[in-house]
Amino acid sequence: MFITFEGVEGCGKTTQLRLLKERLQARGHRVTATREPGGCPIADQMRAILLDAQNSAITPLAELLLYAAARAQHVQEVIVPALERGEVVLCDRFTDATVAYQGHGRELDLATIEQLNRLATGGLEPQLTLLIDCPVETGLSRARARIEAATGAREERFELESILFHERVRQGYLGRAAAAPQRFLVIDGSGDVAATEERVLAALSGKLSVLGEAVSVPQQAER
Incomplete structure (x- = not known):
């Protein structure tokens, strides 16, 4: 099963991914946890370029193409082999991030981004x-x-962007979630780590039947 975590800067997705990984592993599941940009040595080198604030001169199109190149390497080197081994793959950002950040944040052409995403992933979707x-x-x-x-x-580099940029990114994410409710679970991440984890587990409880008793909801009430 291929599960992705998305959200604006500082939303807590990386922590929640780690907590879910630990919970799944404790129940005997083989899990590959990875991230974008990066996830393998070649893509990690592209990550260093993309996230370094000193590289502010990168044009939006060059940025988009670097993300696509890093993703193409990551998918073929890490994600596809893990799925073929029957593992659960948890990925910190994937194609939705490119739509939100480069499409809505940078205001690049969404159709071009979707085409690049399909090319880079070979059609793989979470x-x-x-x-x-x-x-x-x-x-x-x-x-x-x-x-x-x-x-x-x-x-x-992205944290230094304007509030308006990040608002466009957030609205891009929310719009994408509204358009694909069968795939997205929108979780309130404004609280602390424990409160967000409760919400994640409650949302997942009816979605991971393929994993059997992989997750369980804490007994305390959701905050």
Whole structure:
């Protein structure tokens, strides 16, 4: 099963992906957790270019093509082999991110983006997408705190974009979720980690029957 996590900067999707991975593994499932851009050595090199704030001169089209190239490598090297091995694949961002960020955020042509996405993935689509949603200001505040606390490379090129850019991204995500309700689960990520995890598990409880008793909802009431 191929599950993706999406959302604006600082929404908490990376943490929720990790928590779900741990829960699935504890129940005996083989899980590959990966991310975009990146996920394999070649794509990670492209990630370094894309997220480095010093590369602010990258044009929107060049940015889009770099994402597509990184995805093509990632899909063939990591995602497809894991699925063929029968593993659950959890991916931190995928094609919906390109539609939201480059399509709605950068306002590039959506039809061109969809075509590139199909080319890069070979038509592979997630079976389930968790959109962790929160106000832009909340997410950016969290993201900036994370960046300041980090000791490695400062991946902050998108965090430095305007509030209006991030609002367009958020609305792009929400519009995409509304257009594909059979695939998307929209989760309120404005609370703390525990509250968001409860909401994730409650939303997943009726969606992962293919995994049997893979997830369980905590006994405490959802906040």
